[in-house]
Amino acid sequence: MRTTLIAAAVLGALSATAFADGSVQLYGQVNVVGIYSDNGLNNGTASTKKLSIDQGNTPSRIGFKGEEDLGDGLKAWFQIETRVNTDDAANSAFASREGWVGLQGDFGKVGLGRGKTPYTNVADTFDGLVDGARNLAIYSPDSVISNRFDNAIRFDSASFSGLTFAAMYGTGETKDDAAKLDNNDKVSLAVRYTAGPLFLAAAYNNETNGVNPDTKVNPDKKAENGRDSTGYLLAGTYTIDAIKLGLGYQRAEKEAAAVKFKRDSFVTTVSYAMGPTTLKGGAIFGSKAKVAGVSQDNSQFVRYTIGAKHALSKRTAALVEFSGDETKGNNADPKALSVGLLHSF
Structure with a gap:
């Protein structure tokens, strides 16, 4: 017990020193x-309606x-970011969102650890619009990528x-060794260009033995060793005074056994600031998903959201949103x- 108290005191002293000299920022x-x-079930089963307290799309x-x-000109840097479940205090792993240490200089920035990918960062151009129950992450419906590595x-x-x-x-x-490959290796690339009100980006993501595709379209498809999940993303936004317009395109591909899943998706966003x-x-x-080159009936979908965010101060905001999915056939809406x-702090 005494050892624990001494260790806590030492850590506290070190932390106080770090905060005092400005080398550590809490946010x-x-x-x-x-x-x-x-939940909008359409298969003859009664839908379930409920009221819940949650964290929405921005935990x-x-x-x-x-x-x-x-x-x-060289600096060392670090970042540790953890999800906090304020609605029910459920446990979340330390550094569950970001955990990095690295070097930066005139060349740019390099880090070792875990966190969001360049592909996810580009997709967040649109997903950042949303704070409520749904998301506009274009990779989310088909689940062909991991948003963190x-x-x-x-x-x-x-x-x-x-x-x-x-x-x-x-x-x-x-x-x-039998397949002569490393399982679960992942690569993510992105190029971004900003010029005044214009933003353009392209991203690529590939994962060996990645996550499953849309189970609504092919519920029996399972990930296998040596198979790839791949995403291709183009994105752009343009700001005109108080209006910001966004448009994105994704090609999602997933291999399993001799079968290939493929779908094209588009995302569009608009925001208007009034004070x-x-x-x-x-x-x-x-669009319609293709499995082994065959278009799947009733596989189209639309995910939408509309809402408002009102800043009560520089750090506090109230929000209201309505969101949902529209699908074909007996899929849930x-x-x-x-x-x-x-x-925010």
């Missing part, structure tokens, strides 16, 4: 949302980040007249109304 957000949802988190000047190394270049490049590799740390209030809306349009409060 985060608390988001709590009341959600009235309907609460707490993080620490900092840097140290090593001289000659473990056991990873990431490089972000410096900006060259608005052009940046990012690359990330995650090793699965397992090997299938402290921002009106926003968007939708993902999924879930809907949700969200009202919440978000505080």
